[in-house]
Amino acid sequence: MLDAAAKTDFPIPTGVFAQTVTEVQHYTDSLFRFRMTRPDTFRFRSGEFVMIGLPNAEKPVFRAYSVASPNWDEELEFYSIKVPGGPLTEHLQKIKEGDTVLMRKKPTGTLVNDALLPGKRLWMFSTGTGFAPFASLIRDPETYEKFEEVIVTHTCREVAELAYSQELVASLKDDPLCGEFAGGLHLYATVTREDFPFKGRITDLMASGKVFDDLGVPPIHPETDRGMICGSMAMLKDTKATLEGFGLVEGSNSKPDTFVVERAFVD
Incomplete structure (x- = not known):
């Protein structure tokens, strides 16, 4: 598990991991999944969610995303809808292998x-x-x-x-x-x-x-x-x-x- 050495045009906010996309799969014109590296220090319970964003603005937009991978997986997987004009998904749906995704460090959720x-x-x-x-x-x-x-x-x-x-x-x-x-x-x-x-x-x-x-x-x-x-x-x-x-x-x-x-x- 590696913490991505993110190279972005904007500073990484405090309390945020910057991780590297390792795989992207599109299912329909409105659904896709992606996997990214997992920080060595990140722990979560299966079923919890985190806040995901992109390093494309001075103040990135973050949205809640359930971690679709189990807590033992060495990578993190997410399943997303594509929303035309959405403040995050408009850009997130275009990510490719090697891109950087931001993730706040605290997981939470009730589906555990x-x-x-x-x-x-x-x-x-x-x-x-x-x-x-x-x-x-x-x-x-x-x-x-x-x-x-x-x-x-x-x-x-x-x-x-x-x-x-x-x-x-x-x-x-x-x-x-x-x-x-x-x-x-x-x-x-x-x-x-x-x-x-x-x-x-x-x-x-x-x-x-x-x-x-x-x-x-x-x-x-x-x-x-x-x-x-x-x-x-x-x-x-x-x-x-x-x-x-x-x-x-x-x-x-x-x-x-x-x-x-x-x-x-x-x-």
């Missing part, structure tokens, strides 16, 4: 195993790039030590937007650390605007019971099931209400309970 009470089955509910923190958690052996079964739901508008989650979950069977647990991991991918074997919003599929029938598991119950939610504001609100309807209670880092919500990525 420590914020949940012990349970049998962990549900991870995501839409769009909300899959990123779960990309970290499903590659962390600790997740499978705490839960017998892990179900990740990923809902997007179009099938092409599922590529990252589908490829990542498929690759886990050959993962040296988590491959032995791959049998307990299930990806339930749905789309809302195209024909697909599983179609619709995850809250509707829970209300109808279809998701439980498709997976062959009983409906969510507070004695056995735990939840994590990451997505748009509307999705957070609706999924939170659905889980509360099943009897689950929202928790936090300071008060663990049966489900947690990440609100860092919505206004």
Whole structure:
């Protein structure tokens, strides 16, 4: 792991790492991922997020990004949307290998195993790039030590937007650390605007019971099931209400309970 010797036109702000991009992959015209070097001193819990920026201004714009790589990875991975005219993503989407990315030094977040009470089955509910923190958690052996079964739901508008989650979950069977647990991991991918074997919003599929029938598991119950939610504001609100309807209670880092919500990525 190397701290990048960043060469920029602007001074690096205090409390910020300057790291080097090692890989970039574009999935659609609106989604991409990138990897960069990891500082030797940087520690985080799988599922946490950091503030990311670019050295392209005297006062760089920083935005919250979940670390998509697990806490044992020697590099850091991020999954991002491309926003035309966005103060950060307008430029971030153009990065290439060898470029410099800024990262504030303090990670945080609620989508961590420590914020949940012990349970049998962990549900991870995501839409769009909300899959990123779960990309970290499903590659962390600790997740499978705490839960017998892990179900990740990923809902997007179009099938092409599922590529990252589908490829990542498929690759886990050959993962040296988590491959032995791959049998307990299930990806339930749905789309809302195209024909697909599983179609619709995850809250509707829970209300109808279809998701439980498709997976062959009983409906969510507070004695056995735990939840994590990451997505748009509307999705957070609706999924939170659905889980509360099943009897689950929202928790936090300071008060663990049966489900947690990440609100860092919505206004």
